[in-house]
Amino acid sequence: MTAVLSIRDLQVSYGAVPAVRGVDLELHKGELRVILGANGAGKTTILKALLGLQKATSGSVQFDGRPILGMTPQQINKLGISWVPEGRQLWSNLSVYDNLLLGGFGVADKAVRRREIERMLERFPLLRQRSRQLAGSLSGGEQSLVAVARALISQPRVLLMDEPSLGLAPLMVKQIFDLVQEVNAAGVSILLVEQNARQALQVADWGYLLENGAIVTQGSAADLSQSSTVQDVFLGGSI
Amino acid sequence: MEMFLQLILNGAVVGSTYAVVALGFTLAFTVLRVINFAHPEIFMIGMFGGLAVASYTDSLWLALLGGALVAGIAGIILERLIIRPLYNRDVLMTLIATLGVGIVLQNGMAVVVGPDAVSFPALLPRGGVEVGLLSLSYKQLFNFAVCISILGVISGYVRLTLWGKATQAVAERPGVAAVFGINVARISQVTIVAASALGGIAAVSVGTLYGTASAYVGVLYGLKSFVCMLVAGNRYFEGVIVVAFGLGILEALVTGYLSSGLRDAVAFSVLIGVLLLRPQGLFGSYTAKV
Numbered sequence: 001m002t003a004v005l006s007i008r009d010l011q012v013s014y015g016a017v018p019a020v021r022g023v024d025l026e027l028h029k030g031e032l033r034v035i036l037g038a039n040g041a042g043k044t045t046i047l048k049a050l051l052g053l054q055k056a057t058s059g060s061v062q063f064d065g066r067p068i069l070g071m072t073p074q075q076i077n078k079l080g081i082s083w084v085p086e087g088r089q090l091w092s093n094l095s096v097y098d099n100l101l102l103g104g105f106g107v108a109d110k111a112v113r114r115r116e117i118e119r120m121l122e123r124f125p126l127l128r129q130r131s132r133q134l135a136g137s138l139s140g141g142e143q144s145l146v147a148v149a150r151a152l153i154s155q156p157r158v159l160l161m162d163e164p165s166l167g168l169a170p171l172m173v174k175q176i177f178d179l180v181q182e183v184n185a186a187g188v189s190i191l192l193v194e195q196n197a198r199q200a201l202q203v204a205d206w207g208y209l210l211e212n213g214a215i216v217t218q219g220s221a222a223d224l225s226q227s228s229t230v231q232d233v234f235l236g237g238s239i
Numbered sequence: 240m241e242m243f244l245q246l247i248l249n250g251a252v253v254g255s256t257y258a259v260v261a262l263g264f265t266l267a268f269t270v271l272r273v274i275n276f277a278h279p280e281i282f283m284i285g286m287f288g289g290l291a292v293a294s295y296t297d298s299l300w301l302a303l304l305g306g307a308l309v310a311g312i313a314g315i316i317l318e319r320l321i322i323r324p325l326y327n328r329d330v331l332m333t334l335i336a337t338l339g340v341g342i343v344l345q346n347g348m349a350v351v352v353g354p355d356a357v358s359f360p361a362l363l364p365r366g367g368v369e370v371g372l373l374s375l376s377y378k379q380l381f382n383f384a385v386c387i388s389i390l391g392v393i394s395g396y397v398r399l400t401l402w403g404k405a406t407q408a409v410a411e412r413p414g415v416a417a418v419f420g421i422n423v424a425r426i427s428q429v430t431i432v433a434a435s436a437l438g439g440i441a442a443v444s445v446g447t448l449y450g451t452a453s454a455y456v457g458v459l460y461g462l463k464s465f466v467c468m469l470v471a472g473n474r475y476f477e478g479v480i481v482v483a484f485g486l487g488i489l490e491a492l493v494t495g496y497l498s499s500g501l502r503d504a505v506a507f508s509v510l511i512g513v514l515l516l517r518p519q520g521l522f523g524s525y526t527a528k529v
Contacts (some may be wrong), residue, residue, distance in 0.1 A: 051418050073417035083418050091408045091415075093474065101401065102408050154420070184300020 092136025254487020263434030279461030285310030310439025399431025474518020
């Protein structure tokens with residue numbers, strides 16, 4: 001399989017404080033991989049470096065064999081990488097529809113943008129009902145749907161998802177993970193960052209365990225579910 | 240009762256000019272996180288640009304255009320040389336840098352035209368409109384119409400156009416906006432230049448209203464705009480329009496019923512009182528940093 005995203009020895013520091021210390025990571029076409037780790041392990045920092053929001057200290061990132069470190073977020077967006085940020089980060093003062101519209105800001109062809117928005121409203125009838133409401137007035141679960149839909153308008157090839165289930169009610173968590181699987185099944189390669197190891201390993205192909213900015217173990221999702229390290233850290237001893 | 244209504248009308252006319260300058264100030268702050276203390280001086284430069292054109296052509300419309308051009312070009316230079324290099328730095332850095340630019344503009348103009356107010360050509364006919372016991376001069380009406388149009392244009396742009404919505408997106412979450420392909424630098428540039436040019440138009444209109452232009456006119460407008468922005472908060476940029484009108488009307492009422500000497504004292508006391516009770520501003524502010 002060809003790697004659509006390939007990270008080599010990625011290092012990121014905030015001033016003198018290292019946050020990511022030499023991470024190697026691959027995402028193959030059509031795969032869903034998950035980075036597990038506690039708060040402050042460096043998961044979000046990795047995603048921000050991939051998006052061009054955070055400067056990497058050293059290392060390389062290739063998207064389709066093309067180095068992307070040092071590109072602006074705008075250029076990276078054009079290549080086909082999209083983002084569901086931590087805590088959803090919708091534009092709260094704009095309507096649901098406008099959030100989707102701006103999700104497709106980088107799409108040059110207006111007709112394509114409109115078609116993709118329509119497709120999302122078709123897929124999420126709830127969002128159609130709420131399309132004129134301010135995004136900030138929606139419930140957490142509804143906002144999560146908007147965040148996923150917004151990320152998909154540009155028809156990305158790689159989707160970076162930062163704890164999409166955080167803070168949601170259990171029923172909603174299940175819906176979001178179903179949605180993650182659905183998007184992946186539609187051909188979008190996904191790099192998922194999660195603390196919810198149990199759910200994440202059920203949908204993922206491959207997992208990485210990140211501790212203090214370094215990957216301490218990795219393996220297929222099935223193997224990781226059995227791994228004693230992961231069980232001790234995340235799964236309360238056993239599944 | 241007539242006096243009260245007349246004062247409200249006069250106050251609304253003045254408030255509309257505050258609103259235009261304050262809105263330019265607020266846009267720079269919400270969209271770029273920049274406190275642009277050069278903005279009131281760009282307003283002043285625009286006024287003299289209009290005055291120069293008016294003295295040669297005697298045309299109101301060319302004067303407005305001249306004001307827009309001079310202020311707009313000043314905005315382009317300011318954005319490129321000062322604001323963009325300091326983007327994402329500490330808010331104090333741009334504050335001090337733009338304050339410095341403002342001082343240079345102000346004193347530079349004082350050297351050129353002198354420290355005293357000079358007269359602005361009368362471009363509008365004398366007289367006005369009377370309804371019952373209330374009256375508004377043509378100058379007042381024109382100034383009011385110009386300012387309301389500018390506010391309408393900015394509001395329509397920001398609320399209804401794709402670029403305007405992108406401007407709001409940058410204001411709330413610049414990082415997320417960038418990831419979704421929005422050119423944050425270009426949005427910032429357009430914002431500064433548009434606010435400058437429209438401020439220049441308003442400045443010419445204010446010049447015709449009072450019949451004078453002064454190198455120090457920006458000081459007053461800058462202070463008032465800054466306070467209006469703080470009182471309104473940065474969540475809804477239209478909030479500053481409401482506050483600016485309120486300030487204009489309050490000033491007119493104090494002048495009419497108490498004394499013009501107390502005008503600023505009462506106005507600023509009320510504004511400080513509001514800030515004590517609602518530090519986040521009357522209409523709320525963004526706190527998100529991403």
